[in-house]
Amino acid sequence: MFDWEEKPELNITPMVDIMLVLLAILMVIAPNIVFEETVMLPQGSNSKQVEKIPPVHITINKEGVIKVNKEIFQKNAFSDNFYKYAQKLNLKASVLISADKRLDYGTVMSVLAAVKQAGFTEVSLATNG
Numbered sequence: 001m002f003d004w005e006e007k008p009e010l011n012i013t014p015m016v017d018i019m020l021v022l023l024a025i026l027m028v029i030a031p032n033i034v035f036e037e038t039v040m041l042p043q044g045s046n047s048k049q050v051e052k053i054p055p056v057h058i059t060i061n062k063e064g065v066i067k068v069n070k071e072i073f074q075k076n077a078f079s080d081n082f083y084k085y086a087q088k089l090n091l092k093a094s095v096l097i098s099a100d101k102r103l104d105y106g107t108v109m110s111v112l113a114a115v116k117q118a119g120f121t122e123v124s125l126a127t128n129g
Contacts, residue, residue, distance in 0.1 A: 056093050058097045062100040086118035095122065097124070
């Protein structure tokens with residue numbers, strides 16, 4: 001006969017075991033799933049290739065001698081001479097200034113000001129690291 005006072009117990013251990021096995025299988029397989037869809041790209045127009053502009057390297061040694069792409073300039077006349085030299089360069093080129101760390105801050109800033117005054121917009125200071 002059926003006892004109405006008896007409380008049924010739900011045994012969820014087999015369901016938890018199955019879910020853990022499925023989870024383990026999914027974790028092992030998931031990194032190997034690669035979805036790739038082939039895409040037919042349209043043909044591009046025959047426009048000219050973007051030209052690579054060579055950068056301008058400026059090096060200042062501890063004696064204050066300034067070297068711009070193998071051209072040597074003196075510190076006291078750099079501003080005017082670089083302005084004339086920059087007329088031959090592409091003003092869209094990036095400029096990299098490398099200076100000795102023992103130099104005076106004003107020396108590096110005067111070179112930076114001369115480069116900006118010549119019309120260059122992409123100017124960066126090189127560091128070690």
